[in-house]
Amino acid sequence: MTLKSGLVLAAILTLPTSVLADDPMKVGFVYVGPIGDHGWSYQHDQGRLALEDHFGEKVATTYVENVSEGADAERTIRRLAQAGNDIIFTTSFGFMNPTLRVAKEYPDITFLHATGYKRDENLGTYLSVTYEGRYATGVAAGLVTETDTLGYIASFPIPEVIRDINAVYLGAKEVNPDIELKVIWVNTWFDPAKEADAANALMDQGADVIVQHTDSPAPLIAADKRGAWGVGQASDMRGFGGDAHLLSVVNNWGPYYIDTVQSVMDGTWEPADYWGGMSEGTVEVVGLSERLSAEQQEKVNSVIDALTNDEFHPFTGPLKDQSGELRVPAGVSMTNEELAGMDWYVEGMTATLSK
Known part of the structure; x- marks a missing residue:
């Protein structure tokens, strides 16, 4: 080993573990209401927090609340894609077509849309029964x-x-x-x-x-x-x-979000239509x-x-x-x-x- 290569190796070994580790998987969420609505959006955000709690530093999540259905939704979803999110969950029926359009533009990102019915190679759907x-x-x-x-x-x-x-x-x-x-x-x-x-x-x-x-x-x-x-x-x-x-x-979204992110990490995720009810604990x-x-x-x-x-x-x-x-x-x-x-x-x- 040369002196130069030895110094490089020593420098690498002294780096913080967080630098040596893989970058966290970035996960974005789009909410139709405020997270303080104490209803639909609040409960989706509780699922996001459960995701963070489960994976720790393996994931980095972000969310945008109070997003109107329509053009505003498409702009928001596209910004999350441009920000480098690996997975994007969009959580209202009116986000369906905007999610589909953005998913076609970013085939390497996994998109999940709640309550809709349109899917693609990188777009799945999910809802609670x-x-x-x-x-x-x-x-x-x-x-x-x-x-x-x-x-x-x-x-x-x-x-x-x-x-x-x-x-x-x-x-x-x-x-x-x-x-x-x-x-x-x-x-x-x-x-x-x-x-x-x-x-x-x-x-x-x-x-x-x-x-x-x-x-x-x-x-x-x-x-x-x-x-x-x-x-x-x-x-x-x-x-x-x-x-x-x-x-x-x-609506208990935590288990679904955890399982979905894990499948993307494992490379086993495939687009599907998930219906989670009382037997799954989703409702x-x-x-x-x-x-x-x-x-x-x-x-x-x-x-x-x-x-x-x-x-x-x-x-x-x-x-x-x-x-x-x-x-x-x-x-x-x-x-x-x-x-x-x-x-x-x-x-x-x-x-x-x-x-």
Whole structure:
């Protein structure tokens, strides 16, 4: 060994371990709302934090919150790609086409889009099977309502939301044949004032249980003020609802994010459509109110157990739509592909489906 090469080797050996180690895998996240919404975006960010906790210095994450769906989303996703992120998770339905366009420009980056259906060689999709938790919600709501009227605050008329509305109605109908589910479309994911107004409007129409597909705890707080019931969305909202809190349907993204990043690290990742439900722990029903009777709690928990153990599929026929047309034959369960395109209300729903 020459003196020069020996000095170089000695210099390398004295470098900090962090310099010698491989660069961390850079992972970016795009959120439609603020991480303080205590709902959808908050829970995705909890998944990001779980990812950091699991991998430590092996990953470096970043996120952009409050990203509008459309041109703003495309600019944001492209900036994350240009910044050298190895994986980019985009977490709202309206990010689907922007994610696809940017993915085509950066074939060496892995993209994952939540709740969408368009995939490519470097683009996969993922969602939580929230309709399972919504079915359990419907059962609980059908048991506690005194007016036989439930209210649903709906964000946008996309299949994910329509599935969940139907699931709540089917669950409630199982235990209460006189149930009616009223729906107000607010065309936003996060707007506390608008969400509270919708909750109050539904209660004015007789609803004494408020379910939401929006992300702030405002509807739950409004329900508590008026002595009604409310349901937590995406995260555990029992801390906001007081006596109103019936239960929360929680999205647990950490395991999925950890498994996905690990597969990219291992070189085994392939584009796929991931549906994670209660059996995978991606969806959880938590905080069932102790105000329910022992018999009511037993009924709800039995439904939760059946869903968790894959003993029951909420969308199993016979199922008809509002017009009476048979959509799902007896004994047949809808496939993920069919559920991904759901654009109809089930028979018995009196609400008008927004287009």
